[in-house]
Amino acid sequence: MQRAVKFAGPDGLIEGHAIPFGGPFGGKDLDGEYFSPATDLCLDWFPAERPLLYQHGLDGGVGLSVVGRVKMDTFRTDDDGGWVQAQLDQQHAYFSRIKRLVEQGKLYFSSGAMARLIGVLCVR
DSSP: OOOBOEESSTTSEEEEEEEEBSOTBTTBOTTSOOBOTTOOOOGGGSSSEEEEEEGGGTOTTTOSOEEEEEEEEEEEEETTEEEEEEEEOTTSTTHHHHHHHHHTTOEEEEOOOSTTOOSEEEEO
């Protein structure tokens, strides 16, 4: 499965797997957690869209700044996990940097499974 976020059009629309099922370490991720088709993803909490944050809002330079919106009407699951599209805010101060990371294949969605956050982007 290709995990890096990719552009779905010229207008800042990105797509990719936000919630992979299983994980690379015995079926789990680095924190020993995993998602499966039976996981309650609480999709009804934000039925239209979710805020898209950069680095879980923990990057000191960017801070807790919404860089786009996850379009929940595009959410679907397949054998690999939950796939979604998000619209980046092209007017955001960090758009050009985020665009470069997407083009380089270095930007990934995160489930935002941290207790206090929802959908986010992560650089790897």
